[in-house]
């Protein structure tokens with residue numbers, strides 16, 4: 166099986182999704198902010214919306230893999246199960262008595278049920294008392310609304326916890342505490358699942374913060390990395406060091422990395438909330454930012470150290486790195502208020518299935534109309550519930566194979 170991604174727009178072959186499940190039912194008004202949701206989603210409707218998204222991908226010839234299923238299969242591998250169990254038990258909040266109770270509880274679960282707990286977490290009342298054994302101080306003092314194992318409602322946004330760069334995978338380093346455990350799952354899947362045997366990792370969760378929503382594969386050998394609320398300058402620099410130094414038969418994994426500062430705020434948490442590619446030489450970009458975005462260009466210096474120049478306007482730096490005259494911006498021509506409303510609702514967060522063929526949320530009517538006038542074919546999906554986590558079609562998908570742009 167070929168796992169290979171060298172662009173944002175090459176025909177999509179295989180994609181990793183996560184169908185949201187019981188982990189969304191953990192969200193309440195007391196925890197939704199900490200768990201990075203802006204509202205309490207209607208779970209069944211969110212699942213319907215997600216199923217419709219997956220059905221559109223399948224109808225367009227894309228192989229859809231589900232993270233929950235890959236995780237259950239990884240847990241059938243003894244080393245995978247042992248590692249994932251050890252990591253969840255390493256939580257220092259547990260203490261030894263509760264840790265032992267949780268270990269006993271997890272040990273009797275089959276792989277599918279264990280995958281369910283690793284994703285949806287374990288609530289206080291779901292841990293049954295062990296006959297003849299004290300509940301333990303930590304459990305007794307725990308608020309009944311607390312979780313023994315925290316849920317992962319943002320797992321839905323598979324874009325952020327791993328990124329394929331050519332035939333290597335970068336398992337990222339998530340910045341927000343509510344999401345950190347997600348990469349224990351993607352890391353284990355890529356290292357233990359038989360489908361990915363032999364895959365080399367180019368980034369690991371123990372490194373500086375770096376999130377997949379900040380990484381755009383502008384063209385073969387050219388990456389843009391947003392630096393803001395999630396990805397730190399150190400994370401961008403670490404990725405640059407890794408990809409510039411990783412030699413493939415045809416050259417390094419990337420020859421240029423553009424570090425792109427973005428405002429450190431929720432509306433622009435990742436670069437892909439303001440800019441996504443819709444054609445080999447065209448981006449859809451939040452108009453309020455299009456002219457002000459800058460980039461620092463990082464290439465390998467003669468001494469092997471990354472050499473940084475700039476800043477220069479992002480669109481100029483990108484076109485130069487891509488070897489094209491101009492990176493076109495689809496001008497959505499929106500007034501600033503409409504642009505701001507539709508950016509918040511992930512209007513700029515499209516997923517390309519092929520050049521000029523993209524999935525977009527239906528609700529962003531004005532952005533979508535402008536995209537179509539510019540010759541982009543759209544597949545509209547509903548996202549009223551999915552969007553409450555602040556993520557669109559690109560955030561909800563991790564491409565694993567795309568047709569190479571330059572074979």
Ligand SMILES: NC(=O)NCCC[C@H](N)C(=O)O
Pocket residue numbers: 200201202319322324325341344377378379434435437438554555556557559560
């Ligand atoms: N690439 C993306 O922009 N992903 C969306 C992540 C949303 C999630 N609720 C978060 O705050 O991390």
